[in-house]
Amino acid sequence: MSTRRSRRRRSLTATLLVSAILAAGCSSAAVTTGAAVQAVGLAGDRADADVRFSQEMIPHHRQTIRLAGLVDGRSENPYVRDLAAKIRKHEAADIDLMSGWLRSWQVEVPAEGDHAAHDMPGMLSAAQFSSLEGRSGAAFDKLWLSVLGKHLDSGVQMAQVVIALGRHRPTARLAEKMVTGQRALIAEIGKKLA
Secondary structure, three states: OOHHHHHHHHHHHHHHHHHHHHHOOOOHHHHHOOOHHHHHOOOOOOOHHHHHHHHHHHHHHHHHHHHHHOOOOOOOOHHHHHHHHHHHHHHHHHHHHHHHHHHHOOOOOOOOOOHHHHHOOOOOOHHHHHHHHOOOHHHHHHHHHHHHHHHHHHHHHHHHHHHHHOOOHHHHHHHHHHHHHHHHHHHHHHHHHO
């Protein structure tokens, strides 16, 4: 390959990289999780399952963050408090990443407080939140861990669907990370509840 052709290819690659970063809104999560092009992906490199995953997982993660927020003032258990802090951090980063993908695909990001999402399988009901809000101490910790484990399991099921049906490699990598991490966390929660 000639030097001129090689320079053109590098220039095109750099242009695509910058475009991908801009399309993602310069999300710090996209940049920190690997190469920007891999994190953002290209619009033609996705299936409906990839779009649906992000559209459904964003509200699912928001609800997980809301669940983690219930811990403050209700639990003194170091494990529960530490887990809630980790959940807030990691789920927020995933939301930023998935929102960047949706924007790059010119698909609307689910609005905060979108009540239609509450009808999805695995989403917590208002009654479950009320029950948690009315408890504290060990009673709260036990119910919170139980509810969280079930909620995480529904996320694993969602991730398995996109792994099987999706085409967007960055989405598959995120889903694989979720499956591995959440299965381990569900097992850990099971031991805490035993």
